[in-house]
Amino acid sequence: MPGTVLTITSGKGGVGKTTATANIAAALAQLGKKVVCVDADIGLRNLDLILGLENRIVYDLVDVVEGRCRLRQAMIRDKRLPNLFLIPAAQTRDKTAISPTDMVHLCDDLRQEFDWILIDSPAGIERGFRNAIAPADQVAVVTNPEVSAVRDADRIIGLIEAEEKGPARLLINRLNPAMVRQGDMLAVEDVLDLLAIDLLGVVPEDDAVVVNANRGTPVALDEKSRAGQAFRNVARRLLGENVPLLPLEDESGLLQRLSRLFGRGD
Amino acid sequence: MAAEKPKIEIKGVRDGLLITVGDRGDWPAAQDALLETILARSEFFRGARLALDVGPRPLKAAPLGRLRDRLADLGVTLWAVLSESPKTQETARTLGLEIHLARPRPGRVVRPVDTRPRGEEALLVHRTLRSGMRVEFAGHVVVLGNVHAGAEVVAAGDIIVWGHLRGVAHAGAQGNAAAVVCALDLSPTQLRIAEYIATAPPRQGPPVPEMAAVRDGQVVAEPWTPKLK
Incomplete structure (x- = not known):
């Protein structure tokens, strides 16, 4: 069966697209799937850093597209997970070095060999976004629970619909349950009400994400991290499992939330 | 079929090139003819900014998006699509393309609705x-869906939103102060009727269908009730 192309995008920068790509890929690979990540953020590559593979790069995406190497030569195997691969972005070129058609052809080749092809989209709505979205079978939109990120997510969801790649699913990243409880941060329900789109997962704010990224080990492989657990749940949902949302709050908070849900009665 | 081949006309305009595709032939034929023209003179077209007049053809997002990507591959930036078809205009807008050249096209006068x-x-x-x-x-404009914050609806007549209205709505945009705006949840970022401008106060309680109109020089929103009495 040919593999599935999942594009991870956001509109706004800095919301955690690359982190999400690395961790969902690692979690899928840990579940036994053969996975390749493609870094489509040409000129601003990061995915190799998060995966700790920077020093192994010889060839990149633009080399493949321009025929300087074979596809296989540009694939870097992960240090920990033998069925996880990375195709890095070129750092010395820009988004115009490849076209949407190139990405479609590349992914058609990758589909034959991999179960999942994850594309890390650059921020913005220009050429780089169109490159990343062109081959997609599924799209995940990453946002943070804050108004500017949600507004940009809305714009990108509209563009995904216009490209007839929808419906996109939403990944809410960096949710701080304590701030939500105090009314200082948008809650999951608020974001869903604003965006009117299906939810793929909610990842709580977790220092372990930064710690692990700096070490080049995806947090999804950290059994103790709550963010890691959330990413593993996302991977299982992508495989069609019905996994309930992680309880994001400690017990007292959960009780409050439940009583609020029951008390509201609408 | 040579007989079905549409005529391709190229002319320079202030903002780049305008290519007019004749009305004959279906869209695939028109697209082939267009790409053929560009490929035949690819050096001339490389780096060009292109406005495309597709006449009355109704185009969906997928074919228009594909054409834009093909043109991008050839180094041509498609920035505007002109058409008499409202469907094509809507498609072009959702793809972020302009639907007018800088100056309005002659012979297309927008009728005021008074x-x-x-x-x-x-x-x-x-x-x-x-x-x-x-x-x-x-x-008039009727939206069967939501109007999210950051979206805009501008109508010479009334605006009716069967959903949340959270963006900007401008009814009676050509000066008709008798125009109204209705929504199931009327929470716009900004509401304009003719030259009157208002913002919605924060909502208390669950939304009810409302209608906004100009009364004594002010935009006023009232719960919408069918006038049975």
Whole structure:
């Protein structure tokens, strides 16, 4: 069966697209799937850093597209997970070095060999976004629970619909349950009400994400991290499992939330 | 079929090149003829900014998006699509393309709507308008879906939103202060009727269908009730 192309995008920068790509890929690979990540953020590559593979790069995406190497030569195997691969972005070129058609052809080749092809989209709505979205079978939109990120997510969801790649699913990243409880941060329900789109997962704010990224080990492989657990749940949902949302709050908070849900009665 | 091949006309305009595709032939034939023309003179077209006049053809997002990507591969930036078809205009807008050259095209005068007799023209938008989308129509506009914050609806007549209205709505945009705006949840970022501008106060309690109109020089929103009495 040919593999599935999942594009991870956001509109706004800095919301955690690359982190999400690395961790969902690692979690899928840990579940036994053969996975390749493609870094489509040409000129601003990061995915190799998060995966700790920077020093192994010889060839990149633009080399493949321009025929300087074979596809296989540009694939870097992960240090920990033998069925996880990375195709890095070129750092010395820009988004115009490849076209949407190139990405479609590349992914058609990758589909034959991999179960999942994850594309890390650059921020913005220009050429780089169109490159990343062109081959997609599924799209995940990453946002943070804050108004500017949600507004940009809305714009990108509209563009995904216009490209007839929808419906996109939403990944809410960096949710701080304590701030939500105090009314200082948008809650999951608020974001869903604003965006009117299906939810793929909610990842709580977790220092372990930064710690692990700096070490080049995806947090999804950290059994103790709550963010890691959330990413593993996302991977299982992508495989069609019905996994309930992680309880994001400690017990007292959960009780409050439940009583609020029951008390509201609408 | 040579007989079905549409005529391709190229002319320079202030903002780049304008290519007019003749009305003969279906869209695939028109697209082939267009790409053929560009490929034949690819060096001339490389780096060009292109406006495309497709005549009355109704185009969906997928074919238009593909054409834009093909043109991008050839180094041609498609920035505007001109058409008489409202469908094509809507598609072009959702893809972020302009639908007018800088100056309005001659011979396409927008009719002002100053009275509202039965059978007035309306545009039905059967989708949710997300941030960055804009619908403009020289009649009434009905949105079957939400209008999200960051989206805009501009109508010469009334605006009716069967959903949340959280973006900007401008009814009576050509000066008709008798125009109204209705929504199931009327929480716009900003509401304009003719030259009157208002913002919505924060909502208390669950939303009810409301209608906004100009009363004594002010935009006023009232719960909408069918007038049975």
